[in-house]
Amino acid sequence: MITALRTALEDPNDSVRWKTCEALCHITKSAAMNHEIGSLATALGNANHSVTWKASATLCQISEKAATKEVIGALVIALGDANASVRLKACEALGNMDEKAATKEVIGVLVIALGNGIASVSLKACEVLCRIGKKAPTTDVIGARVAALESGNDSVRCEACEVLGNMGEKAATKEAIGAVVKQLGSGNNSVRREACKALGNISETGATKEVMEAMLTALGSGNKSVTCGAFEVLGSMGDKAATKEVIEAMVTALENANASVREKACEALGNMDKEVATSSVVGALLAIAGHDHYESLRKVLNSSSDFSYIDSDTVSELLGLWNREAWFIRDIPLEKIMIAYVKTGFPEWWSVIELHALHTDCAITIVENTVIVYGNSEPVTFDIRSSEELVRALSFANQIGFV
Numbered sequence: 102m103i104t105a106l107r108t109a110l111e112d113p114n115d116s117v118r119w120k121t122c123e124a125l126c127h128i129t130k131s132a133a134m135n136h137e138i139g140s141l142a143t144a145l146g147n148a149n150h151s152v153t154w155k156a157s158a159t160l161c162q163i164s165e166k167a168a169t170k171e172v173i174g175a176l177v178i179a180l181g182d183a184n185a186s187v188r189l190k191a192c193e194a195l196g197n198m199d200e201k202a203a204t205k206e207v208i209g210v211l212v213i214a215l216g217n218g219i220a221s222v223s224l225k226a227c228e229v230l231c232r233i234g235k236k237a238p239t240t241d242v243i244g245a246r247v248a249a250l251e252s253g254n255d256s257v258r259c260e261a262c263e264v265l266g267n268m269g270e271k272a273a274t275k276e277a278i279g280a281v282v283k284q285l286g287s288g289n290n291s292v293r294r295e296a297c298k299a300l301g302n303i304s305e306t307g308a309t310k311e312v313m314e315a316m317l318t319a320l321g322s323g324n325k326s327v328t329c330g331a332f333e334v335l336g337s338m339g340d341k342a343a344t345k346e347v348i349e350a351m352v353t354a355l356e357n358a359n360a361s362v363r364e365k366a367c368e369a370l371g372n373m374d375k376e377v378a379t380s381s382v383v384g385a386l387l388a389i390a391g392h393d394h395y396e397s398l399r400k401v402l403n404s405s406s407d408f409s410y411i412d413s414d415t416v417s418e419l420l421g422l423w424n425r426e427a428w429f430i431r432d433i434p435l436e437k438i439m440i441a442y443v444k445t446g447f448p449e450w451w452s453v454i455e456l457h458a459l460h461t462d463c464a465i466t467i468v469e470n471t472v473i474v475y476g477n478s479e480p481v482t483f484d485i486r487s488s489e490e491l492v493r494a495l496s497f498a499n500q501i502g503f504v
Contacts, residue, residue: 173202180210185219192222196229203233212248220254227257231264243268243277250280255289262292266299273303282315290324297330301337313344320350328354329365336369343373348382355385363389371397378405384415387422395422395429402433408441416441416449423456435463435474436481443483 179191192214195202214226230245249261262281265272281303284296297319300312319331332354335342354366367386370377378401386398402408411419423430435457442450458465463476472483 173198173204173207176202177206177210180214185222188214188219188222189225192225192229196225196232199233202229207233208245212245215245215249215252215257220256223252223254223257224260227252227260231260243272243274246272247277247280250284255287255292258284258287258289258292259295262295262299266295266302269302272299278303278309278312282311285315285319285327290322290327293319293322293324293327294330297327297334301330301334313342313347316342317346317350320354325359325362328362332362332365332369336365336372339372342369343377348373348377348379351377352381352385355389363394367394367397371400377401378410380410380412380415383411384418387415387418398422399429399433402430402437405437406440407437407444409444411441413445413447413449416447416453420449420452420456423453423460430457431461433457433461435461435465435476436483439472439474439481439483443485446486 173195176191176195180188180195182188182191192211195207195211208230211226211230215223215230227246227249230249243265246261246265250258252258252261262284265277265281278300281296281299284292287293287296297316300316316331316335319327322328322331332351335347335351348370351366351370354362357363357366367389370382370386382401383398386394386401408416435454438450438454438457441447442454454465457463458476461476463474465475466473470485472485474481474483
């Protein structure tokens with residue numbers, strides 16, 4: 102019977118050849134044998150599109166058993182077929198073979214298929230490139246995904262960005278980063294959003310000047326999803342992204358009308374820690390009431406060696422936080438506040454010192470111009486020019502039950 106079917110594949114009648122492929126399909130699904138698989142590979146070279154399509158469809162269903170050099174070679178040829186349905190099925194069959202199909206030749210024809218002009222074929226080719234390189238992302242596979250970013254199809258570019266992002270640092274080549282950055286200028290919001298995510302995942306080595314400039318552009322996109330995505334990327338970069346321009350953009354975003362944008366800006370600032378410790382950042386975070394905003398502020402304050410960078414007006418605003426949200430500042434060492442007072446001499450720090458001593462169970466002793474703080478760590482001694490004002494402030498606090 103098998104011999105007869107192989108002979109029938111050479112029949113001049115298209116319907117006979119199509120039915121023969123169908124019969125081979127049923128046989129190979131139950132017991133894929135080399136002879137039958139070879140026959141299907143031969144059928145891929147048939148001049149009739151229906152026969153070629155049927156052979157490709159059958160190979161899709163038995164792809165793991167059919168991943169021979171002969172079949173893969175025939176599918177590569179089928180990818181050049183004039184019929185889009187045949188090319189689509191050939192792509193699908195190769196995709197089901199996973200890493201077995203990850204040859205330079207296959208990758209090359211799939212890259213060509215990306216630009217074939219038929220959206221369904223381009224998208225399927227991109228999916229296959231993603232699949233066959235998942236476990237072993239070679240230079241060729243990365244190059245193929247970069248090539249996919251040149252597609253005129255938005256879905257293809259989204260898919261390519263997503264896969265490069267999933268590869269993480271393995272995709273952090275100059276070529277790949279440059280191609281993804283380029284997508285941030287796309288007119289499609291979904292493409293820009295996926296590009297942001299991809300850059301975030303490869304940001305360990307991707308905090309280049311080019312990426313930073315692209316992120317700043319994305320922050321001004323006007324689309325909340327793209328803007329939020331850019332903040333996520335910058336936040337994942339941490340201190341590496343804490344440039345003056347980025348910090349200013351984040352402070353501006355804290356006044357954005359969209360709550361999600363404000364939220365992401367807060368998270369990013371919190372992840373940058375000490376590099377964003379400026380009076381304007383502290384003031385902007387204080388201006389927005391909310392758990393997440395206070396949490397970001399707590400991170401910024403905790404990462405600072407002292408608070409002497411905070412101006413007197415912002416210190417007055419901080420007092421409100423110490424009054425309302427004591428929980429967020431309990432782990433801030435009192436000596437940091439004392440250092441700020443000693444360095445700046447701002448009397449606004451007195452009330453903060455009073456409240457902080459109360460909330461954290463710290464003790465303060467003053468002997469002439471020497472102040473000793475007990476509680477957060479080993480006793481810390483400060484020499485101040487005049488302790489009279491501080492003594493009066495603490496004495497008053499004691500009288501009204503603060504300390």
